[in-house]
Amino acid sequence: MKKLLIATTNAGKLKEISNFLKDLPLEIVSLNDIGISDDVEEIGKTYKENSQMKALFYAKKSNLPSISDDGGLEISAFGGAPGLKSKRWVGHNSTDEKIIEHMKKIAKQLPNNNRKAFFKVVLSLALPNGKVWSVTGEIKVIIAKKPYLKILKGYPYRSFFYLPQLEKYYHEKELSENEQKLYNHRYIALQKLKPIIKKTLGLKD
Numbered sequence: 001m002k003k004l005l006i007a008t009t010n011a012g013k014l015k016e017i018s019n020f021l022k023d024l025p026l027e028i029v030s031l032n033d034i035g036i037s038d039d040v041e042e043i044g045k046t047y048k049e050n051s052q053m054k055a056l057f058y059a060k061k062s063n064l065p066s067i068s069d070d071g072g073l074e075i076s077a078f079g080g081a082p083g084l085k086s087k088r089w090v091g092h093n094s095t096d097e098k099i100i101e102h103m104k105k106i107a108k109q110l111p112n113n114n115r116k117a118f119f120k121v122v123l124s125l126a127l128p129n130g131k132v133w134s135v136t137g138e139i140k141v142i143i144a145k146k147p148y149l150k151i152l153k154g155y156p157y158r159s160f161f162y163l164p165q166l167e168k169y170y171h172e173k174e175l176s177e178n179e180q181k182l183y184n185h186r187y188i189a190l191q192k193l194k195p196i197i198k199k200t201l202g203l204k205d
Contacts (some may be wrong), residue, residue, distance in 0.1 A: 002201050003027045005034070005066040007058035012154025013186070017067065020181075020190045025203055034062055047071050047084065047122040048134050055126035063128045065201060067193075069186065071121030073157050075106070075143065077114045086157070099156040100147060107145050107160060115143045119161065119170075123189040125196060133196045137189030141170055148174070 004026045006017050018028045031037070040057050044050035047070040054068035072086035082089040090098045120138040147159035148169040161170035163183055168174040170183060181187045197203065 001025060001027045002203070003029050003064050004197070004201070005029050005031070005058060005062050005064040007031060007054055007062075007066045007068040009039070010154045012152065013069070016184075016186060017069075017190065020187050021194075021197075024194065024197065026197075026201075029064070031058070034064075036061055042070065042084075042087075044070070045084075047120065047136075048124070050084075051122040051124040052126065052132050052134060055124040056130065056132055059126040059128050060130075065128075065197075066126050067123060068126070069121050069123045069189075071119065071185070074118045074120060075110070076116040076118075077110050096151055096153060096156040100151060100159060103143075103157065103160050104147065107143055107147075110143055117141050117143050117161075119157070119185050121185045121189055123186070123193050125193060125200065127200070131200075133193070133200070135189045135192035135196075137185040137187070137192070139170070139183055139185045139188070144169065 006014050006028060008014055014030055021028060040054045042050040044053055050070035051068055055066050059066040072083045074080040074083050088094060090102045118138050118140055122134050122136050124132055124134040126132040141161040142164055144160050144162040148171050150173055152158050152171055158170050163170055172180060
């Protein structure tokens with residue numbers, strides 16, 4: 001069975017991507033599984049640049065096909081901020097708890113008639129030979145005035161994401177398994193990436 005590296009240090013992302021790819025005949029491995037602790041500085045000017053940079057680095061480092069991603073929260077009332085700075089919005093020593101506290105302040109500042117935001121992601125598949133493919137996914141949400149009480153580790157922003165069409169928070173404790181896929185930006189992107197994975201790695205249906 002062919003191996004595929006999910007190149008992320010975020011436990012939440014690793015779990016989510018692995019789960020969304022479980023229907024493919026692959027052995028999913030993590031950076032910990034193969035003993036890689038190197039970090040990649042995200043110096044790109046777009047999600048795509050950062051995503052490809054990480055995927056290519058880890059593919060060459062591991063000699064395995066690798067998936068990496070980059071994305072961010074874009075709040076309409078703030079002109080699309082924080083965007084690329086989403087992970088570092090409260091500084092480089094950011095934690096889930098610090099982001100939650102910062103978002104509480106942001107949620108109070110937003111006007112009632114413009115609480116719209118987008119969560120966007122670019123997923124990249126890279127091979128050790130330097131070839132790379134990228135796909136995108138996004139969801140539209142409303143920034144809630146108050147957070148969902150239970151923090152989802154690795155996904156602090158989701159505590160504030162509200163899906164008015166479902167009248168639910170964008171949180172795994174709220175959504176059914178099917179809803180988690182329909183309204184998950186990473187799942188949306190992976191559905192575009194799966195045919196590329198299958199063709200590139202020679203997987204049979």
